[in-house]
Amino acid sequence: MILHSIFCKIHPFSKKAGGGITSNRLWSVITICLTLTLCTGILFSMPLTVQAEWYTDSEMVHSDTSYEDMSYTGYDANHLLDTLETMETLCQKSNQQDAILSCYQTIVEELDQVVTQRSLNSLRYYNDVNHEEYQQVDTEMSLLVTDLADRVGHTLHIVLESPYYDVIANALNNEDLLEYYLNYEDMTEEEKQLAEQENRLVQKYDQTSSTTFTYTDSAGKTWTADMLDTDPELAEDYEKYIEVNDGLAKARNDLLAPIYLDLVANRNRQAVLDGFANYAEYAYSEIYGRDYSTEEIQNVYKTVKENFVPIMPEIYNTTIELIDYDLMDMPELTDDKVVEDVAKYLPKIDPELTEAFEYMTSHHLYDMDASDTKMDMGYTDYLYTYQAPVIFYNPNRNYYDYSVLIHEYGHYNNAYHNNKHALTDAVNMDVAEIHSQGMEILFLEYSDKLFHKKGDSARMMVLYNMVSSVIEGCLYDEFQNQVYAADHALSVPELNQIFSQLASEYGYADAYATTLGYSWVDVSHTFQSPMYYISYATSALSALDLLSIVQDDRQKAIDCYMELTTYGLDTPYRELLVETPLRDIFEKGTVSSIAQDTLRYSNKVKEHAELAQTYRFLRNVSLVIVTLIAVIAIIVILVEKKLAKRDPDTADTIE
Template identity: 35%
Template sequence: MKNLLCLLLALALCSGPVASAVKWASPASAHPAVHYDDMLPVTAFDETALLSALKELESTCSRHSRDRGSRETRRRVQALYEQIMEETDLLATLANLSAIQYDASGGAPEEAALYLELSAQQTRLTSRCYQALAVMAASPYGDILDADAGEGAADSLMGYRGLTEEEAALYEEEDRLIQTYDQIMEQGVPVLAEGRIWTAESLESAGVDGETYEAVSQALAEERYRAAGEVYLQLVRLRAEQAQWAGYDDYAEYAYEALYTRDYGLEDAADLHRLAKRYILPLQLRLLEETSEQELRALSVRSRMDGEEVLDAIQPFAEGFDREMGETFRFLRDHHLYDIEYGETKLPTGYTVALPAYGSAFIFNSPYGDYQDLSDTVHEFGHFFETFHCAQHDLWTDFNIDVGEIHSQTLELIFAGQAEELFGERYGEAYRNAVLYNILDSILDGCLYDEFQTAAYQNPEMTAEELNRLFKALSEDYGYSYGPGVDADPAWVENAHNFQNPLYFISYATSALSALDLWFLYLDRPREAKETYLELSALSLSMPYMAAVEEAGLRDIFEPETVPALSETLEEYLDGRPISYGEQRGGSAGRFEEILLILCFVLVTLGAVLRLRRAQRQRAERRRRDANDPWPSQESRETFRRSGPDPWSGQDKKPPWEL
C-alpha cells in the first residue's frame, strides 16, 4: 500500500542542506532587514533544543490526565509547537545557506563535508519532527496544526511511522552519489593516454602539440562521461529501492505522484511528447533559421554585464510591472540576497532557494557572460518574487514545480519586450528570438529528458552504453543531428538535472506552454495579463498544475487542440500579424452588460411609444434583473496554503545557443 508519509517526506527532503547561527524570524512576520553578509558564516546546527521540545511535546500530548485539555496545557503545547517551527526553519535556512556556499566554492572539501552532514541531519530531524507532530495530531491539540498548516494537516500526519534506518541510509547515499557526480563534472577524472597520466589541469600546462592535445582531450572527455554514467546507474538503482520502500512499482511513477505531486500522469506526458515533436519543433527550427549567428554574436557583445549591471537593467521593468514587485526587487538588492557574479570556482548552476528563518529567499547563478544572464536573472526573480510572498514554515513547505515555472518563464517573455530599449531595434529582436528559442527549447528538452529518464527508471538494468544509444535516438526525434557513424551520445550526463532532480524536466515543458499562453494574452491585453500573472503568483504552489492553470483561466495544455492552437498563434506572431487572444476572461459578463444596456434602451423606448401596461413593465424589469446576473455564484474554493520553491534551477536548464 502506498504510504502517504512518503509524500510528506519527499517534499520535506527536497530542500537543500543547512547550517549557521541565525537570528530567527517567523515567516509570517514582516521580512526582517537582514543583509546576506550577516547570515554568514555557515556553521553547524545545534539540535539540542529541538530534540528537547519534541520529547516534551510527545510526553504532554500523550499524557492521560485530567489537565490534558486545560488552558495551561494548551498554552504549553502551542509554545512547544512554535519552538519546533522556529528550530526547523532555522535548520532549513542554514541548510540552504550551506548549499549556496557549496556551489560557490565549486564543491570544495570543507563545504562538501558540511553539506553532507547537514543534509543527513535534516533528513533525520524532519522525520523525527513528523513523528512527534503525529502524536500531537492524535491529541486534543491537533487543531493547532490545522490552524497553522491548513485544514487536514493533522489528519495527514495520523499514523506517520517515520524513516527506517534503511530508508535514511538510501537518502544519505543519494546525496553522496550526487556529490560524486559534481566532483566528476567539475574536476574531471585522470586518464592514462600517450604513455602518462593526464588531468585537465596537467594538459593545459603541458605545452603539447595539437595532435597530442586533441587525443588527450578526447580521452579525458570519454573518461568523464564514463565515470558520470556509472554514477547515474547507481542512482537509478538506488532510487528504484526508494520507490519500492514507498510502495511504487517504479521510480518514474513515484516521482510524478509523490515527489512532485503532479495531477497529470506518465501517459499524459507521453501525449505531450508527441505533440511537441509535431508542432513545437518546426517553430524552433524556424527561429534558428531566422536569427543569424552574426546577430547573436553581436548581441552577446552588447549584453556583457556584471551582476549589478544586470540588476540595473531589470529594475525599471520590475518597478513598472507592479508596485509590490518593484518593492520586492529593491529588497533583494538592498540586502544583497543574490550571488550572480562570475566566479572561477562556481559550479555551473542557477536556482532560487527559500530562507524561511528570514521570510525571504536567495538567487544563485553562475553566469554565461552574455544575454542569457539577463533572461536567467529575470527567470530566477520570478521564483524569488513568489517565494518572498509565500513564506511559510519549512515543515509545511509544499510546492508544485510546474506552477512555479510558469511565473519565471512568463516573466522572461514579458521582459523580452524591453529588449529594444536595451539593445536597439535590430538586436532587441534578436534578444526576443533568443528568449523565444529557449522557451521552445524548454518544451522540447523537457519532453526529451522526460522520455529518456522515464525509460531509464522503468528499466533500471539498462547499461550506460544502452542509455547513450537511447539518448541519441531520442535526440534525433527532437531535432538534434549527428555526423555519420555516430550511434550513441553520452552528452546527457552534462545535464545535472538527470542526477540531482530526476523526472523534473517535464515541468519546464508544461510550464513553458502555459507561459506562452499567458504571454499571448499579454500581447493582446497587457493589463489583464498582469492581473492574471499576479493572481497566479498568489496561488499556493501546493495547488497542482492543472488545477492552478484552470484557476488562473489559462488553457489546458493536455487538451488535444491546445498545443496546435498555441503553435498557430506563435506562427502568427513570427509572421508579424497582430495577436488576438480570444474572449476576455469574464468577457461574457461584459457582453451581457452591453446587451443589457441595449435592452433597457429598447424597453424604455417601447414603453414610451406603446404605453406598455404596468404589468408588462414589471415583467420586463424582472427580465432585465435576470439578464443582469446570468451566472450562478461561483463555488467557494478552498484556500490553499502558500509556499515557496526550493530549489529552483535556471542556469543548467538551457545550454548556450550554439553559434
C-alpha cells in the same frame, strides 16, 4: 515533509553552449505593434495603468537584516529534539492544547533555522566549490535535515493519533500535509541506508563529473575538453574534431553512467518500499506533488514531438539569422547596471512588482559577483528564518545576465509575497517556473531598450531557450521515465541506446548522434534531481501560452501573470491553470495551438528586425542625401561668394 526551499534553474541549454558541465544542486510577450511605429522609437505599447491590488501581505514580516549580516553559524538540534520529546509526553496528558501548540510553533521555528543554516552554507559553498569544509558541512546538513524531518514526522504522527488531533490539523491548515503526517511511518533502517547511499552516489557524480576527462588517440596523443577549442590540429581537421569530441563524450559516459545505474536501483527500491511501482511515479507524486501522472504525461511527449519538434528548425534559423554576437560579450556590464536596468521596467509591467525588488536591493539579497571559484549556476533560495529570498548567480558579462536576473526575480517576487515555513513549504516547479519564465516573456517588450539595436536578437534567444526547454524537458523526462520503469536492470549500452533513440525522436538525430547517446550524463538534474526536468517543459509551455495572450492583449497577459504570482507553490499545476486564462496542456489541441502562436511570434520578430533594418538603411540613405545636399549648398554658397567678388556690377573700382 517538504523541507525544500524554492529552487530554480539556469537554462541548461545556454550553459551547455557556454561549454561547461555544471553541477546544479537542487533542493531546491506582447501585443507587438510590429509596424512602422518602430521609426518613431516607440515600438511597443506605452506604460500601463496601475492595476488593482494583487498582494495582501499584511502579516508578513521580512527581516531587516542585510545579506552581509546573515552567516552560517551551525545548528544545534538539542532544542528541537527536546521539544519533540516533550510534545510526545504532553499528548499523554489532558488539557495540554496550549502547550502542544507552543511545541508545534517551536518545531516550525527550529526547522526554519536548520534549513536556513543549510542554505547559508550552500551559498558559501557555491561561492567556493573547492572548499572542503563547506562541502563537508553541506553533506552533514543534508543528512541532518533528513534525520530531523523523520523525527518531526514521527512525533507529529503520534500527536495526530492522540486527542490533540485538532491542534495539529488546524496549525498545519493543509489537507495534503495532514494526510502525509497521519500516514507517516518512521524510516526503517533500510530506508535510512538507502537515503545515505543515494546521497553518497550523488556526491560521487558531483566529484567525478568535475574531474578532467581525457581521450587518447591511436597516435598516443592525450586530449582534454579544453583542447577542443584551442588545439590547432582540430581547427583544420573536422573529422579529427569529431573523433576527439566523441572520445571525450565516451570517457565521461563510461565513468558517470554506472553511477546512474546504481542510483536507479537505489531509488526504485526506495519507491517500492513506499508503495510505488517505480521511482518516476514516486517522484511525480511525493516530491513534486504533480496533479498528473507518468501515464498522462506520455500524451504531452507525443504532442510536443508532433508540434514543437517541427517548428524548432525555423525558430533556430531565425535566431541564428538575427543573432548579434555583441550580446555574447559585454565586458563593460556590471551587476549594478543589470539591476538598475531591470528595476526601470518592472513598474511598467505592474507597479506592484517593485516592492520585492526594492527589498532585495536595499538588503543586498543577491549574490551576483563574478568569481572563478563560484559554481556556474543561478537559483533563488528562501532563507526562512529571515523570511527573505536571495538570488545566487555567477555572471557571464553578456546578455544572459539580464535573462537570469529577470528569470530569478520571477521566483523572488513570488517567494517574497508568499510567506512560508520549511515545515509547510511546497515544491512545485511546474508552477514556480511559470513565475520565472512568465517574467521573461513580459520583459520581451523592453528588449529594444535593454539591448539597443539588438532587441530582436535577444528576443529570439529567449524564445529559442524556451522552445528548447519544452523539447528537452520532455526528452529528459521521457528518458528517465523509461529507465525507472524498465522491466529489467539496464546496462550502460542500453541506457545510451534509449537516449539515442529518444534524442532522434525529439529532432536531435544529426552528425552528433553518437555523442548524443553518451551526452545525457552531462545533465546533472538526472542524477541530482530526478524527474525534475518535465517541469521545464510544462512551465515553458504555459509561459509560451502567456506569449500567445500577450500577442493579442498585453494587459490581459499581465493580469494573468500577476494573478499567478498571488498563488504559493502549494497549488498543483493543472489546478492553478483553471484559475487563469492559461490553457490546459493536457487537453487536445492546446500544445499544437501554443506551437503555432510561438511560430507566429517568431515571424513577427523576424519581420520587425527586417523593418528595423530597412528603416536603418533608409535613415542612412537619407543622412547621406541630406549630407550631400548640405555639401552642395555650401559649395554653391562659396562659389556664389567668390563669383560675387568678381561681379563687375558690384565692383567698387574699375581695374
